[in-house]
Amino acid sequence: MATAAAASNAMGSVKPAAAQLPALILIRRVDTSFAAALRRRFRVLDFFASGEPLLPAFLLAAAKDGPRAAVVMGGGVARVDAAFLDAVPSIRCIVTTAAGVDSIDLHECARRGVAVANSGRVYSVDVADHAVGLLIDVLRRITASSLFVSRGLWPLQGDYPLGTKLGGKRIGIIGLGNIGSLIAKRLEAFGCVIYYNSRKPKDSVSYRFFASVHDLAAESDVLVVACALNKETRHIVNKDVLDALGKDGVLVNVGRGANVDEPELVRALKEGRIAGAGLDVFENEPEVPAELLSMDNVVLSHHVAVLTSESRSDLRDHTIANLEAFFSGNPLLTPVLP
């Protein structure tokens, strides 16, 4: 028993007294309060606390404890695919702390009867707020102005290139889900005109619908990417769409990096074929194309649109509620696959 307990501790976090709790795999870093809340309720097999650098080896070891759920994050840190599910066949539920499920093979999960829950609407408001913040920042050159002042250039150079008015701008939103709708609502209050593209027109809104992203871009001053990443939306903003957006156009991306053809975006910005960009996500995070770093018409944030102290605590509560629902046989709160 001493040896087993030591082995369990080597997995990261299991105390002998917790052996009766249901087991789950945790494959993301969480803060102290999230970790404590999980450990009060579950036997947590924690990849990042395990000391094991390789995920496959960790999964193989963890499988012996028969964990029935896995908490994962988005962004491709660990793909939940056939190999993952083969390694820990006891898993019947995946709870991702992301809204997007692009790093989860839903087909494989469905085939094996593995339920999947996501973060639901926990992040929606914060992402929408951040998208509007990025847009105002790009149009009104706030970060550029802050740097101009910080570098002591105001008394030396006086004026600085003018910003652009937000009011009256035509905003083309790609993806009118929770987040897209919240962005639309906010920008309406600024006097903007809302257009959108999605799989099909929504009866619930009066905004003008575009079946083609190219046509949406051609009619818009600003293009906001707020859709999920999947086969259909990978590189949905490509060279043609950027050229349709045009030299006065601004791109905001709070979806996924791969929704945009990033090398084409960099080229369009370098060549002045679009006017600017506000980007929270990138194709190969945390790598950001070096050319973007010095452009004063580009505002970058490091995939933090979802992140506030409030959303982090909401996420903790929401994740635990999904796990408790699963372990007690109740319906998931925010099922992607029930």
Add this chain to the structure above:
Amino acid sequence: MATAAAASNAMGSVKPAAAQLPALILIRRVDTSFAAALRRRFRVLDFFASGEPLLPAFLLAAAKDGPRAAVVMGGGVARVDAAFLDAVPSIRCIVTTAAGVDSIDLHECARRGVAVANSGRVYSVDVADHAVGLLIDVLRRITASSLFVSRGLWPLQGDYPLGTKLGGKRIGIIGLGNIGSLIAKRLEAFGCVIYYNSRKPKDSVSYRFFASVHDLAAESDVLVVACALNKETRHIVNKDVLDALGKDGVLVNVGRGANVDEPELVRALKEGRIAGAGLDVFENEPEVPAELLSMDNVVLSHHVAVLTSESRSDLRDHTIANLEAFFSGNPLLTPVLP
């Protein structure tokens, strides 16, 4: 005549053919299109184009042409006071390109029957948009994140301190005029709760009114300064108000620098007695207190909340419309003193 024309040209801009046009004094730099539009309609005695470095000497020379109007800017470049009006007694109308008239002695103007017009609502929308942009930037740390990414720190350090949610925040607006009302309307769309302070309660709104700025600050998460600068509002945000706002509170100033006791603001930020600030205006522009330049919870812009390419062209049209109204004996469009 040749000598007189040469003398006039030395004043900056008067062509002999323009001698019949009504004369005005211009005491601000304007762009080419604004300058051309003025010169098509008026004989423009242009201080900055005159080569005369001293305003009193310029005014003395200009007085000989009997100009009946003056176009001035805000921000204390030239105070329109008794000395100014004594130097050019022919002036019957001051048109300022600012919304605020704190650099104009209205009492002196009224006493002499000099009409005063301001920029009216030309800037209101842009200032309101900029205020919201500064607020989102501070709360969500957008400029800080952009710097973090630009410096290549994301792959090295991973996480960065969390931002704060905008939704649900209590926003205390000082001054619920055009700009304050537009800020309120925008922030309502983000789910914020609006409080305000002004000289008296407004019947037209249901927001909660505070007669005391101190009490407003104590009940608010964010304080937004959107009032005019006058004797009553100078340092309306002082040490007591900042302390009432408190360590989680954020200050946004799009009014005038002197609405805030700047040394006290710097001290409160340095000591963590408030959480952050978004500042477009400063007490001694273009000087900005050096301590602010390196604070990552402070977003600075260089008095550009009013400035977009759209507002600049609106300003040109609006200023000319006020001047044409004055010279043709019609009521001013946006009289401060009719």
